[in-house]
Amino acid sequence: MAEEAPAVRLDHVTKAFGNRRVLDDVSFDVPAGSGFVILGRSGTGKSVTLRHIISLMRPDRGRVFVDGDEISALNGPELSRVRRKIGFLFQNAALFDSITVGENVAFPMRRHTKMKDAEIRKRVLERLHAVGLEREYDRMPADLSGGMRKRAGLARALALDPEILLVDEPSAGLDPITADEIDDLLLDRKKRGGVTLIVVTHNIPSGRRLGDTLAMLHDGRIIARGSAAEFDRNSDPLVRAFMTSQHAG
Amino acid sequence: MLDRVGNSAVELLASIGEASLFALKAAREIFVPPFEVRETIRQMYELGLRSAPLIAVSGVAVGVVLSMHTRASLERFGAEAMIPAGLAIVLVRETGPLTAGLLLSGRIGAGIGAELGAMRVTEQIDALEASAVDSFRYLVVTRVIACVIALPILTTIMNFTGMFGGFLAESASNGMPLGLYFRRAFSLIELTDYVPATLKTMVFGFIIATTSSYLGFNTASGTEGVGRASTKAVVFSSILIILANVILVRIIFFIFPQAAGG
Numbered sequence: 156m157a158e159e160a161p162a163v164r165l166d167h168v169t170k171a172f173g174n175r176r177v178l179d180d181v182s183f184d185v186p187a188g189s190g191f192v193i194l195g196r197s198g199t200g201k202s203v204t205l206r207h208i209i210s211l212m213r214p215d216r217g218r219v220f221v222d223g224d225e226i227s228a229l230n231g232p233e234l235s236r237v238r239r240k241i242g243f244l245f246q247n248a249a250l251f252d253s254i255t256v257g258e259n260v261a262f263p264m265r266r267h268t269k270m271k272d273a274e275i276r277k278r279v280l281e282r283l284h285a286v287g288l289e290r291e292y293d294r295m296p297a298d299l300s301g302g303m304r305k306r307a308g309l310a311r312a313l314a315l316d317p318e319i320l321l322v323d324e325p326s327a328g329l330d331p332i333t334a335d336e337i338d339d340l341l342l343d344r345k346k347r348g349g350v351t352l353i354v355v356t357h358n359i360p361s362g363r364r365l366g367d368t369l370a371m372l373h374d375g376r377i378i379a380r381g382s383a384a385e386f387d388r389n390s391d392p393l394v395r396a397f398m399t400s401q402h403a404g
Numbered sequence: 405m406l407d408r409v410g411n412s413a414v415e416l417l418a419s420i421g422e423a424s425l426f427a428l429k430a431a432r433e434i435f436v437p438p439f440e441v442r443e444t445i446r447q448m449y450e451l452g453l454r455s456a457p458l459i460a461v462s463g464v465a466v467g468v469v470l471s472m473h474t475r476a477s478l479e480r481f482g483a484e485a486m487i488p489a490g491l492a493i494v495l496v497r498e499t500g501p502l503t504a505g506l507l508l509s510g511r512i513g514a515g516i517g518a519e520l521g522a523m524r525v526t527e528q529i530d531a532l533e534a535s536a537v538d539s540f541r542y543l544v545v546t547r548v549i550a551c552v553i554a555l556p557i558l559t560t561i562m563n564f565t566g567m568f569g570g571f572l573a574e575s576a577s578n579g580m581p582l583g584l585y586f587r588r589a590f591s592l593i594e595l596t597d598y599v600p601a602t603l604k605t606m607v608f609g610f611i612i613a614t615t616s617s618y619l620g621f622n623t624a625s626g627t628e629g630v631g632r633a634s635t636k637a638v639v640f641s642s643i644l645i646i647l648a649n650v651i652l653v654r655i656i657f658f659i660f661p662q663a664a665g666g
Contacts, residue, residue, distance in 0.1 A: 211530050231538075238536035245534075249527035263535045311535075 160223035162187040162319050162351040163208055168217035170203060170375075177203050179375035180217070185368075187222075187318070190345055190352040192366030194359070194397060199372045201355040202246070205321045208353065209241050210234060221319065239267055242317035246324045248308030250296035256307045257283065257292035263314040282310040286340060302333040309340060320344060322354045326361050338364050359398060371397065426621075427614040430548045433541060444546040451512050451547065452554030456561060462507055463500070463562040467569020470494060474570075475577065484578070488588035491570040492563075496593055497601050497663070500563040502649055505608035508551075508558065509641035513616040516547055517637030520620025521630035529621070544617040551609035559605045563598075596663045600656040607648055612641045 161184040170178040177200040185191040193201045206212040207219050210226045219227040224237050250259050260279045264270055270278070283289040286306035296304060305325070312320060322341060326334030338361050344350040345365075354365050362369055363383040371379040371386075371394055379386065379394045386398055474487050474494075520543060523529050532539040571585040616637035623633045657664040 206530075209534050211533055235536040235538070238534065241534070243531070243534040245527050245531060247527065249531035251528055251531070252522075252526070266535065266537055 159187065160220070161185055162189075162222060163191075163353060164220040165204070165207065166218045166220065168204075168207060168214040168219060170200070170207065170212065170214050176375050178207070178214070181372075181375070181377055182217075183370060183377065183380065185351060185353055187351050188345070188349045189367045190354065190365045192362040192369045193353070193355045193372055194357070194362055194369055195372035196397075197357075200375045201372055202323050204372070205243070205323055205353065205355055208319075208321055209238060209243055239315060240318045242312030242315070242320045244305070244308050244312045244320070244322045244325065246327055248296075248304040250304055250307055250311070252296050255293050255295060256288065256299065259296065259307060260310045260314050263311065267315060279310075279314075282313055283307070285313075286310045287336070302329050305329060305333075305337060306340075309337065313344065316348070317350065319351045319353065322352065322356075324356055325354060326356065326358045334358065334361065341365055359400070422622075423615070423618045426544075426618045427610075429540070430544055430614050430617070431610070433545045434549055434552075440542055440546045443542060444549050447546045447550035448554055451515070451550045452558065455508055455511055455554070455558055458507060458511055459504055459558045459562045460565045462503065463565030464569035464572070466499065466503055466562075467491065467495070467566035467571075468573045469569075470499065470566070471570035471573035475573070485588065487574060488567075488570060488580075488585050489590075489592040492567055492589040492593050493597060495563050495566040495570075496597050498653075500566055501559050501601050501605045501608070502645075504555065504559040504562045505605055505612075505645045505649070506642055508555065508608070509612050509645055510638050512551060513612050513637040513641040514634045516613065516616035517620045518630055518634040520617055521623035521633035524621060524623045525626050525630060540621075544613070544621065547617055548610060548613040551613035552606045553609075555605035555609035555612075556602045559602050563602075594662070596660045600660055600663060604649070604652040604656065607652060608645050611644045611648060615641045615644060 163185040165181055165183050168178050168181045169176065181200075181204065183191070193204060195201050203212060207214060207227065208221065210219070210229065213227055217227075218225050221237050222240060224233075226234065226237050229237060250256070251262065254262070257276070257279050260282050261275050264275045264278060268275075280289050280292065283292060286309055288303060288306055288310065291299065291303065291307070296307065299307060312322075320341070325337045325341065329337070341352055341354070342364065345352050352365055354362070356362050356365075366383065368380065369383060369386050370377050373393055379389050379391055381389070386394060389395065389398075470491050471487060474490050475484065478484055478486055478490065520529070523543070529539045529543070532542060567586065567589050570589070571580070571582060574580045574585055575582075616633075619633040619637045619640070623629045625632075
């Protein structure tokens with residue numbers, strides 16, 4: 156029987172900006188329905204990795220696969236088709252600031268489905284309810300707090316029921332309670348929706364909850380990979396420093 | 405020192421090359437479906453209709469001033485009766501299209517540069533792409549189409565309001581009635597005066613939209629970069645419009661020799 160393709164595969168990906176190599180021969184597989192958490196210090200290439208997975212950046216060398224399709228080689232409608240399988244929660248939510256919160260969530264539905272306005276509104280309200288923002292439907296993104304924006308961004312990322320969810324720093328800039336709420340939502344999508352989660356975070360407790368597998372990036376290379384328990388036993392000084400840091404939460 | 409000059413020259417040439425490719429891509433994709441009809445209509449409202457008051461008010465002011473200048477010149481030859489026709493020809497052939505182009509490079513160019521620049525630095529353009537939307541078609545091509553359609557219409561508004569401004573000046577000066585003023589104004593205007601000069605503003609619209617979109621799309625360095633993109637959009641659009649106008653007038657005179665005549 157043919158082996159099922161991983162949800163995401165990076166195959167010897169290298170990326171440099173000028174003389175600075177941000178990703179250096181990075182390879183990993185993320186099985187469908189699992190949680191993969193990328194840890195690492197600031198500027199080590201974590202967000203760049205996420206951007207490669209959705210082809211906002213292309214590798215200088217190597218290949219990126221999503222659900223068996225080589226997304227790093229696709230363009231036009233084929234690229235759009237693969238991207239529709241992916242939801243992306245940006246670090247700063249990146250809501251469209253000229254339209255309301257509701258229209259932000261409705262945007263992917265209007266673009267990629269033939270749903271009628273009433274049905275779209277119903278589904279948007281469901282998505283906003285799931286993140287506790289159903290009363291903010293008509294508000295503009297600029298009127299929301301950072302935490303609310305992030306939750307609205309999550310509602311938009313989930314608008315089309317993606318198979319894969321990329322999440323960039325879900326807890327950055329949030330209070331611990333809101334950060335936990337976001338983690339709960341992500342876990343719920345993973346457990347009940349079978350969504351593959353790929354999360355970039357500095358937050359070790361959050362990483363432990365969300366990740367079946369953790370990977371640590373340093374200087375553009377993956378220096379450790381494994382379960383949270385394996386990370387706890389890892390003797391690499393950098394991994395130990397990261398996992399035991401008092402600021403890791 | 406020589407190295408720095410050389411590097412700057414190479415960077416400048418690279419930017420010009422990139423901007424040219426960007427404009428070529430926009431020109432090609434205008435005709436390629438699927439069309440973003442809804443967003444194009446929204447842009448026509450934002451960039452076109454909402455510019456109409458600026459153009460109308462400026463047109464009246466330009467008309468009043470031109471009329472005063474024309475009167476001062478023609479009075480010497482006892483040819484005051486020619487003021488409406490002279491003003492109309494000057495407006496329709498050159499002053500209307502160029503003034504509208506430059507005014508709109510300020511309003512629209514700054515707007516597009518700042519809006520797309522802000523979208524770039526706040527990752528909204530990336531969010532569009534991540535939502536499986538072709539950001540170039542959605543943001544750039546729609547604005548190009550809107551500008552190319554809006555500029556000739558706005559130029560026509562400027563021509564008419566300019567003539568109306570001329571009428572106000574004439575009416576205040578010698579009590580000329582509206583009907584007589586416009587009869588005289590249109591007495592010498594021919595289609596070859598209006599059509600080529602007005603259609604050339606489609607090129608101005610293309611220049612404004614592509615230049616400012618290119619600068620907005622390639623914004624870096626946060627809010628400072630947004631401000632720079634907005635300023636550059638106005639400066640480069642204006643310069644390119646003035647340069648393009650020279651070439652376009654030459655082409656119009658070549659194709660319609662009668663347009664060069666008095």
